[in-house]
Amino acid sequence: AQSVTQLDSQVPVFEEAPVELRCNYSSSVSVYLFWYVQYPNQGLQLLLKYLSGSTLVKGINGFEAEFNKSQTSFHLRKPSVHISDTAEYFCAVRGSGGSYIPTFGRGTSLIVHP
């Protein structure tokens, strides 16, 4: 079984500042890792994913995440945020084989202030 912990329920930041949203996971097997974004009143949209290979993954809208196996983390970063990045961000993990259903974290609300 897998579990996901998003350490921050809410992250306020000023526009053009850098941001990091933290995600830690636990699993007894190899994993795939995902970040999804949910804008107000919309469904979830895939930001980026780690399957294998390079531990630094780049996604849409200037976001990137780094897989750290030793620390079982997959933190999401953006060097300069915009007002339009205000949204809910979900980290998810699933086993790379066997069960294909991901487990989601509780979400982090990113609030970008002007």
Add this chain to the structure above:
Amino acid sequence: SAVISQKPSRDICQRGTSLTIQCQVDSQVTMMFWYRQQPGQSLTLIATANQGSEATYESGFVIDKFPISRPNLTFSTLTVSNMSPEDSSIYLCSVQLLAGEDTQYFGPGTRLTVL
């Protein structure tokens, strides 16, 4: 990827009534899922919708409360039966194009309020 639409996008319902939510995908997909997202919480998987057979429900969810249909590879419905205010949530349809594929795609969700 897949384009997923849901109807209705939102509804306000009275206690004791039922609501059927539709999910339509623009291409044939292998796997379809229904999730619930309660206010301020993460996504909880309700069930996997199986074409031509009964859905596979997760612990805590039962067919009498959440009957699901999947008549073909592009369409599914979720009914929320005998609703109570505790059923107020966002209900999300999700798909995988192929079984075991690494990515799930999500519909826009149905925002349900039960009075």
